[in-house]
Structure formats: C-alpha cells, structure tokens
Amino acid sequence: MNDALFIEIGSAQQQKYGEDCFGDTIYSKKIPEERRIISILSDGLGSGVKANILSSMTTRMAMKFVESNMELMHSSEVMMDALPVCQIRKISYATFSVVDTQLDGKTRIFEMDNPPFMLIRDDKALNVRYREIYSERWKDRTINISQVTNLEEDRIILMSDGVTQAGLGNRLYPLGWQRQGCLDFVLEKIRKNPTISASDLAQAIVQEALNKEVEKKAGDDISCVVLYFRKPRKLLVLTGPPFDEKRDAEFAELVSSYDGKTAVCGGTTANIIERELCLKCEVDKTSFDEHIPMCSTMEGVDLVTEGILTLTDVYRMLKEGIDPDKNNGATRLAKLLLDSDKIDFVVGTKINIAHQDPNLPMELEIRRNIVKKIVRILQDKYLKEITTRYI
C-alpha cells in the first residue's frame, strides 16, 4: 500500500523586515530512480545577503552529501569547515534540517540547531526519539538524528527559529510564539481542515508567525516546510482537439473514465466533449476578466477554460506566483494544478488556423510548446509527477 504514497512538499518564507533577500534557504529535490525525496531547510547566521549565502551554501552542500549517502558526521564537518567564520561571533554558522525520505515511508531526519521538527499523525504530534552525535572538531555542535516510518496522512514540519521566536519582545509573547504555540496552531488548522495541502499549511504558519510580530514586521527570517504524505490526487488535463476527428469519441471517453479530477482547456476541446458525451456546458460569468476568457461549467468536469491564453497565463503564474485576488480561468487552473500530485496531460495536436494569423498577438503559442513549458516547471519546481500524451 505504501507504494501509492505520495509526498507533497509545500514551503513558505518571509524575509526579515527591511531585508531584500531571504536569510533562510529551502531546497527540495526528487530522485525518481531511488523513489526518494530530500528536503533541506537552512538558516544562515544573521540576515540579508550574508545569511542567504551561508544558508544557500549549506543547503547545496548538504544536498550533495545526503544524495550520495556520505557519512553524516564527516559531511557536516566538511560543511562547517567550508563555511566562512563570522567575524563577530567567531563561529561558522548555518543551521540545517534535512528530511531524507523514501516513498516506501522510511524517513531519516538530521537536524542541527534548528527548532525540532514536528511529526503529526492522527491529529496528534508524536515525540520522536533521536540520537545525538558530536563532532570532534566542532565541540559545540550536535546533530540530532531520528528515523521514522511514515504512514499515510502523516505530516512533517520543519521551521526556522524565526517561527518559534516570532513575537519575541511583544507584550503578549515575551518569549516568542514558541514551538508549542506553533504546534497548537498547526493541530487546530488540521482539525478544521484535515486535508489541508502542504503549501496552504506552510503559508498559514508563516502568516500566523508574522501576525505575532510587533507591527507585523518580521524580526528574523521566517521559513517553514511541510511534507505531507498521502494518496496522490490525480488530475487529467485535456487540451486541444485530436489531430484526427475520428478519435474525438475516444478523446472524450478519457474524461468519463478518469478516476480523479478533470480539466478541459480550450473552447473547441470543450465543444467536442460536450458533443460526444452529451453534456451541457455553460459559460460561467463569475470568472469574467479583461485579459482571460471566461470559464464554463460542465457536469462531471471540474474546470472548463479557454485554451492558449489561459495556459500562457498559467505558465506565467507558475513562474511568478499566483495572482492572489483574481478568480479567472487561469488562476483556477493554476490552483487546480498545484493542488494535484499526479497530472496527466492529453494534448490534441490539431492546429487552429485562425491562431496563425500574423495580426494576432505573439503570445499565441503553439499548444504543444506551452504545454511542454508548463510540464517542465511543474516537474522541476513543484515536483509533480506528470505524463503527457499527444493525440
């Protein structure tokens, strides 16, 4: 059963007030051949550019070492040797938390100086026992190692001390929010919404930490990573009419036989599905937007949007972040994509002659190209499992 386990990784960050860049770094990587995912959070000493460099170096080095299964103590010594020593405090410093997890559920966690990770199972936080190891050369550094076997619906949460110390000095939270405060918040969130996605939860934690701060100005870099172990959520995206009209029926059949959510992108595509499956499809006026054509609603299909313009805008948002206050076809599709784990694209390759008119804006790309770009960014940046089929 564990074979079917999927890990959703979501993270959120807020830089220290007044700084331009993050002092913490989050780096996650999927190694498909080994069915393994590694996620690292590092907090660099101080804030701003210096901290950013320290923490980026740490995450990159740690990733290389963990990936190649190098001996842990030795690799952390190498890392500490490599990091520049702080002029003021005389320590080479960046903390890290590493989660190295395999899809059959075996997970190892290494932590140095970050607040201890949280493991949430059945709405409760589990206390995980850990082993401490020390370095000969760097006496004051200890690394905690823990190992857990993850089950479905587990969540692992990593955070930087910006979260636990949020609100430090605020009259309500003289010692900061504390790990316990954060834990209570997380449990409450999960109780209210048991299937909350990893990215939503990470976002909520960072936002809440920020709310605790004096005048909502972050006193330190605040970062959080959530790993959510669960059954994969599947999504089928149909876009474009099949090259050969004779395959329209087979194409539409894919929608009715799919065991997951479905989205149809393209006016003509929607017309084909409507015709072949005898479904009623109506334009949804609540999705009006000046730049993106409206969505439609169709029974049995979760989302119906226009094609190329929507996909182009989805690609832009996947790169730059989803526009927060819009509710047009593109934001709906982008959210749907991010909420899914396994996405199957079926791309019809018929070319719409009208789109090749040189008078039309340049953004009108060939469908295959824009889908390819979306697939790549979903795989690389969001670690989704994707299949693409051309018809």
Place this chain on the structure above:
Amino acid sequence: MANKVKVRICVGTSCFVMGAAQIQSLEFNAPADIADHIEIVEERCMSLCKDIKRKYRNGPFVFVNDELVEEATYEKVVGKIREQLKKS
C-alpha cells in the same frame, strides 16, 4: 416592451484577443438607451474562425439576434443593436 435583443459573443481565443473582451463590457456599461434591452451571452469558440478566407472575414464574431457581425467592435455591435431595436 419588445423582446430583448440577444447578443451572442464568441469568446474563443482568437476572437478574444482581437477585441471580444471590449464587447463583453456591454454587460456592465452599455449605453443607457439599450442597456435594458439586451441579453448578453458569451459562447465558447463558435468555430467560425476555422472558415476564415472561405466564408467569413476576421473575428471577433458576434451575433446580434441572428445577424452576424464580423470584425466586430463595441461601436459596430451597439449600432447593430440599435438597428434591431428599431425594427422591433
């Protein structure tokens, strides 16, 4: 009052980029004399663009009642609506 004039706007990709979005704004800010006498319906691609060159000119395509307006603009459509209203 006579029946409302039905305005069907194609909001398929090419019509949309060629200006159907402006025509859609009829829904919110139509001229006062026609505002109460029109019914706006957006349609997904009406597939007329596939027959450009052979049958039709360019989009955006808009039907005012059953009359097709090609290369439609806001003004053209408003004009056509007034024409239809006069008829009825």
